[in-house]
Amino acid sequence: MIKFVLRPQKSLKGFVTIPSDKSISHRAVIFSSLAEGTSVINNFSKGADPMSSLAVCKALGVQTEFRDENSVVITSSGILKKPCVPLDCGNSGTTMRLMTGLLAGQNFESVLTGDESLSKRPMKRVIEPISLMGANIQAVNGHAPLKVSGNKLCGIDYVSKLASAQVKSCVLLAGLFAEGHTRFTEPYLSRNHTEIMLKYMGADIKTDGCNSMIKPSKLNPVEIDICGDISSAAFFIVAGLIVPDSDIILKNVGLNPTRTGIIDIVKRMGGRLQILDETVKSGEFVGDIRVQYSDLKGCKIEKDLIPRLIDELPVIAVLATQAQGETIVKNAEDLRNKESDRIKAVVGELAKLGANIKETPDGFVVCGKTSLTGGVQVESYHDHRLAMSLYVAGLVCEKSIGINGFEWVDISFPEFESLISNLSEI
Secondary structure (H helix, E strand, O other), X not given: OEEEEOOOOOOOEEEEEOOEOHHHHHHHHHHHOOEOEEEEEEOOOOOHHHHHHHHHHHHOOOEEEEOOOOOEEEEEOOOOOOOOOOEEOOOOHHHHHHHHHHHHOOOOEEEEEOOOOHHHOOOHHHHHHHHHOOOEEEEEOOEEEEEEEXXXXXXXXXXXXXXXXXXXXXXXXXXXXXXXXXXXXXXXXXXXXXXXXXXXXOOOEEEEOOEEEEOOOOEOOOEEEOOEOHHHHHHHHHHHHHOOOOEEEEEEEEOOOOOOHHHHHHHHOOOEEEEEEEXXXXXXXXXXXXXXXXXXXXXXXXXXXXXXXXXXXHHHHHHHHOEEEEEEEOOOHHHHHOOOOHHHHHHHHHHHOOOEEEEEOOEEEEEEOOOOOOOOEEEOOOOHHHHHHXXXXXXXXXXXXXXXXXXXXXXXXXXXXXXXXXXXXX
């Protein structure tokens, strides 16, 4: 599907309630499946990826029922059952990587599959550490499908070269079923929703900076209130900053410090952004964000900031086109292992729109401020975040643009277009 984007006739005004956090939704349904009893998940994300996690858990014998449009009730014996069919993770790398760790310690065999895009994504990063714990996993050259033969696991002290929440979560989930303790150390602190939720559900887990240690634990059934996804809010943050005379408020946004790198960058670039009404829900910081059109300046983004905004870098590239001076992104080579090679894709497609952007081995360099011309068709490469980033770029292009494959937005944010249209008269 080709989606045409027109420049707004007026500024963006009003407020948006940001949909549920995808990362937390995955963890809520997966972890609740391990708790004996009934858990309630409020504001569960119904994007395609979290729904893949829900379907996989259901195939493992867990009862799932939507109480209303956004609340799902999970009832489990606390013991997973051998699936009768391969477990389809769809396009969700989070589902596949977390379930690999969880299934490694079960007493049955299972197979994890995914769509064409997911089948190209690297799985060695999770297979290697849990194999050291005794996991028996067969893959196709390090890619899905993955055959997981449940085995007795032993805890390890694992030092990762990669700051990855998915790898960390995989190892910690395996550690729930391993003899002794399992310690995971990463070079920089990646998002820590797993550690927060496991602790909230009663797991024997301790954290200290970049170190997390877990022991075999039983999880308690709980009620979980899921906040809005800051990765989804990022597209509105950037739109509000770059569309002239805009003033918008984003409601119920997760403000976990391991995810707020984009807020730090916006402030560093001189953006007008305020945090309002901060509180805590189910262990996570939450608040409202006010964003206003701003004169921006370029900056450098590297090192420990990268894990805190890795998913936001495509739309940050759009932001950088409207900032004076040079914006340099480094140490982001893992962007090449996402739904697309996001470095190559974002550089190539923004260049089509008139951006002064250059690819580097581990990131990109943007020189601004640039008037984006538009008037062309761009590609999404089956990548939901790239599609939404290009949509935001289209809001400041001189001519309309067409985005090929825009339907991939449904993977994470099916409400995206309707919510952004509500802020503007197109």
